[in-house]
Amino acid sequence: MSALLKPLSRRGLIGFGATAGAGLLLSGCDGLASNDKLSKIVKSGEAATQRWQRLIGRDGLAKEFDVSQLSPDFKVNGTHEPVEAEYQAHKAENFANWKLAITGLVNNPMTLSLDQIRRMPARTQITRHDCVEGWSAIGQWTGPQLGLLLKAANMKTNARYVVFKCADNYGGEASKGGAQSTSLYYESIDLVDAFHPQTILAHSMNGGPLSVGHGAPVRLRVERQLGYKQAKYVMGLDVVSSLDGYGSGKGGYWEDRGYEWYAGI
């Protein structure tokens, strides 16, 4: 190493030092991450991504796989089992008295039992679940298209989003970092995704009833977005014109903790 360094001029060493120093300076500059002005600028990337993806494939379909391509072991992530009394009571009754409520900006608010949801015309799709952390798993999902439920509820003209209210108080996960705290999980999507043909409320997975780990009795599948959008333990749908009424108003549990609302990337 010293032989290699010999031909270095003093100026060379200064140049090298300056470059290395810049690197260390930047990694020391975590302040950049919490700078409000900078944060606003870098967050503009999300809107650009959403507009771009809607431009190139507003009606695009997520790839559907063959049964032979299913993940042998589909990892349970997030909440493994809600501990809340209300959920535990439903679970004890095998969800016989559980009801999905559709409320908000609809002309025909309704509640549906699990049995009613199971008897609706269903779509079965084998898709890849892409987690924000980087892992992927392929599973088969069956359930009615969300659009079908929304049509039955007859949305008002000022409806813009569908909010999914979940049963679990979620406490976060170390690998996702950032500020995490316990609060009811929720998610939201806009009407483009709500009426996408692959957006379903799944009651079955891999041919059997949805397990507790994967979100029984029903979970959302919105196939063109990341795993944290696939809300589990859905108790109700609220059709709204603004996301302000929920959490910090960012449209979801993870969104309130810094993650993108548009999770197509």
Add this chain to the structure above:
Amino acid sequence: MATMDATAETAPPPAKPYLFHRHALAVRVTHWVNALAIFLLIMTGLNIFNAHPMLYWGEYGANPDVARQWLQIGADTNAAGQDFGFLRIGSLTVETTGVLGLSTGSNGAPSYIGYPSWATFPSYRDLATARTFHFFFAWVLIINGWLYLAFSLASGHLKKDLLPKLKELSIGNIVHDIVQHARLKFPKGEEAKRYHILQKLAYGGVVLVLIPGVILTGLTMSPGTNAAWPWLVELFGGRPSARSLHFVFANLIILFIIVHLLMVVLAGPINEIRSMITGKFRVDPETAA
């Protein structure tokens, strides 16, 4: 500038050092925008990788799919009860305590994390912030890349300066250039005004292979892009494979940057860095070797 170029072509090389206009303004601007974007993309990328420090081949890949996993950074406890960090590639495991898997965090405490705090932005585990910065600078990289490519095609920079000529690709020429580099003998005089074969392969490779490769594999980790352009992710064999290739491309870019900076330092950093800021490169007359 035009007069100097004309003189250089007709008259013998002047005996005194002179400044030569080496880099066009568009190349200089896009170089530094690119440098900033890639620097942040790498540091945020390593933070994102830390959320799941494992890589797989195929259409699916998660913790239970050990057969598909080809790389892992992690921490374990040895027989003596001491924790250690490791990097595993295939069946090869290397202990990496202090750097990978187990290192000292920005707060001075031991940190069980893939890449260490000094290599990531933010320096602590924060997937949300790392992603926001990563995707913003990905847009910068892509737009800047298109501007560079448009300029380079229109001006002839790509063909004239970067693409190797057939005769330059002879084994003899490549070996000669490797030997010259190994002996730290860099071109002097008029020969210093053009790129030689290793430079052409390195710069051309980064501009035409590694950066497009890292962008395309990055895009195919996005479920939205994959629904719009299903053929692209198929090209890489599925999202887990695309993620693996994204990591490989990024590491090759890191390797390039290390060699590039080393070469700048060895070849005369003031002259090299000035030429990329003001465009002016000092040409020293050739002296008897």
